[in-house]
Amino acid sequence: MTNGRTVLPLLVAWAYLCSHGDGLHALRRAAAGRQGASGSGLTGQDANGVPLKRSKRGWMWNQFFLLEEYTGLDHQYVGKLHSDGDRSDGSIRYVLSGDGAGTLFVIDENSGDIHATKKLDREEKAYYTLRAKAVNRITNTSLEGESEFIIKIHDINDNEPKFTKDPYHAHVPEMSPLGTVVMQVTATDADDPTYGNSARVVYSIVQGQPYFSVEPNTGVIRTALPNMDREIKENYQVVIQAKDMAGQMGGLSGTTTVSITLSDVNDNPPRFSKSMYEFKVPESTEPGWAVAVLRATDADVGRNAEMSYRITSSDSLAMFDISTNRSTQEGVVTLRKPLDFEKKRTYTLRIQVENSNPDARFLRYAATTDEATVKLMVEDVDEPPVFDRATYAMEIKEDADVGTIIGSVSATDPDSNRSPVRYSIDRRTDMDRVFNVHPGNGSLFILRTLDREENAWHNVSVIATEFNNPRLMSRVPVYIRILDVNDNPPTFATYYETFVCENAKANQRIQTVSATDPDDPVGGHKFFFSLAHDASGKANFTIRGNKDNTADILTRRNSYNRLQKSTYLVPVVISDGDVPMQSSTNTLTVRVCTCDREGNMQLCNQEALALTTGLSTGALMAIVICVIILLMIVVLFAALRRQQRKKEPLIISKEDVRDNVVSYNDEGGGEEDTQAFDIGTLRNPEATEESKQRRDIKPETLHPPVRRTAFQPPAHSDNADVRDFIHQRLQDNDQDPTAPPYDSLATYAYEGSGSVAESLSSLGSITTEGEQDYNYLSEWGPRFKKLSDMYGGEDSDSCRDS
Secondary structure, three states: EEEOOOOOOOOOOOOOOOOOOOHHHHHHHHHHHHHHHHOOOEEEEEEOHHHHHOOOOOOOOOOOEEOOOOOOOOOEEEEEOOOOOOOOOOEEEEEEOOOOOOEEEEEEOOOOEEEEOOOOOOOOOEEEEEEEEEEEOOOEEEOOEEEOOOOEEEEEEOOOOOOOOOOOEEEEEOOOOOEEEEEOOOEEEOOOOOOOOOOEEEEEEOOOOOEEEEOOOOEEEEOOOOOOOOOOOOEEEEEEEEEEEOOOOOOEEEEEEEEEEEEEOOOOOEEEEEEEEEEEEOOOOOOOOEEEEEEEEOOOHHHHOOEEEEEEEOOEEEEEOEEEEOOEEEEEEEEEEOOOOOOEEEEEEEEEEEOOOOOEEEEEEEEEEEEEEEEEEEOOOOOOOOOOOOOEEEEEEEOOOOOOOEEEOOOEOOOOOOEEEEEEEOHHOOOOOEEEEOOOEEEEEEHHHOOOOOOOOOEEEEEHHHHHOOOOEEEEEEEEEEEEEEEEEOOOOOOOEEEEEEEOOOOOEEEEEEEEEEOOOOOOOOEEEEEOOOOOOOOEEEEEEOOOOOOEEOOOOOOOOOOOEEEEEEEEEEOOEEEEEEEEEEEEEEEEEEEEEOEEEEEHHHHHHHOOOOOOOOHHHHHHHHHHHHHHHHHHHHHHHHHHHOOOOOOOOOOOOOOOOOOOOOOOOOOOOOOOOOOOOHHOOOOOOOOOOOOOOOOOOOOOOOOOOOOOOOOOOOHHHHHHHHHHHHHHHOOOOOOOOOOOOOOOOOOOOOOOOOOOOOOOOOOOHHHOOOOHHHHHHHHHHHHHHHHHHHHHHHHHHO
């Protein structure tokens, strides 16, 4: 309603005219009916006499369809927008807004015709919501309220079904019954499922018959044949087709591949490739080694192919055993006892193989085990000799004479030819060569005297070799026990430091002694103690046995005097009770000491102390003599070194007068000062170098020394005097008997007669002081200041006096 007028927007939608041909007519009829109702309403009365009046109805024009995938050359016509206020005079302008307005959908603002400018796809967008209104062209004011309408895209069958996976992978157990479900495939269609059959999919099998089938409506794949065998064919490629339009002609379709693998079940027993197996086994094969390997085959795989072997019968059950190698599924026959070709040459075994994991479903169809016969043939091998025992144990007394036979060993050749055997001792087990064996009969005898206390057991190895083949040998251990003989006397168990107090009483115990014996009697040790026979009459001490292999040393008088006698030697005889009886005399040293009232030692004689430490007087004297000799050697060595340090005077001849050297208390540069003296000046005075400054002193003012040339002697090219001097010194050293016997370096500071440095000695100086000028010393710096004062100062003083 606008300004009291009824505005009827009429939108005519042309959509799929072949199926909706009467739409325009219906719209027009409804519009016409509406216009009539608005012009003259129906009148009447109700039961109460109240006049009836017909209400005005609104027109539902806001939904219509548009065909997708339009392929025409012109724009697709959608509909027309019309207002009751439109007088066709161009005063009204129609405006369209919303989804796709201006791009996908355009409107003729004068006529209100709406067109689609592009091809639309329902699968991209199924409907569009737009708004339409009529406005005054001049004032641009809305003549009616804005109206909203929807354009639905009408679907066509333009999408084929697509499977969710491609390819599919599935497994089904072999030997499955008919109709076993394998898997389900699913295909989807992007078309509208609510309109027609465009999205109704039907499944069919294109490849894979007659093994599998598919349900048309659900896509469930089932087995079409019973008891399919994996061992015959394991993999199948099944092609499934999905077609829309309910499978009718003209529908679109898509396919997928399903890879179906038959999984293994344990439906096959293991089988031996043959019924008889033969193996050759050397008789030298050691127990525990494999003598035969069997392999059965099983068509199944994995866990279903696992098998177990066992021996069902044998002509010697205790000789062999069989086990299964789980990695290779082989049956390994191992030897349990040694073989002997001379005793038995062939063995026959019956081996059975069976499934380790049988499937109960197939037990009634086929056997799950198989059997084969194994024949083992023993091969003869030249074997080493065999001892009749694994070990030998022998005994002999330690006082047995050399050559005494201890026992014997015996070995034989197990081969049929019975080769003679030769015996020998493995010297690596008898390094001291105490024993030997007779090479022919195997008797062991002694080569050296035995001592049980040194070695109670001897473990030696006896070797037996064949005469015909010495490389074949065998060893046997022989354990020899040395039996004890009472051949060692008992002695004190330890060293005893015994003292007696000066105030000791008679029968007072001062020491308890015990004994030891390296022998080992059967009944144990039993020792007897007594004083020596020659000392028992005048003994100061006595012995009392305790019957437990110990004895007490007792005093025989009341007091002892340390000053009269500080040490007593008590001879103790210890004897054993074995046969033959052995005894020894042991000396017990007893010191006399000063003790307190409680009997604690306070002071003992120094000699006794020395005796207790085990040093006799002679030993002490020897130590003193050795010390004196060492001191004399040290003194003599020092004297020789001092004599060698004395140097021979440089000037031997009295005629060889040397200049005196004046010391100025100026240290030179030491060994590093190589510029202090150059012997080349002596040899060639004409080649005198320029004066060189000292490296360790930096003078304040550097002035070269003034050389005096007034009295310089003429240069001589001949330096024969230097050669003569050196030659004379060489002869003297060669004839010197005290010279060392090795090469040595002798240095002689001989300047020669023509030294350009001139002599500084006062002996060769001019006696007249007036002729000497020492003023240049003051120019040499502070180090020569004292020398300058000594000589230059006197010069100046004499001038003042004059």
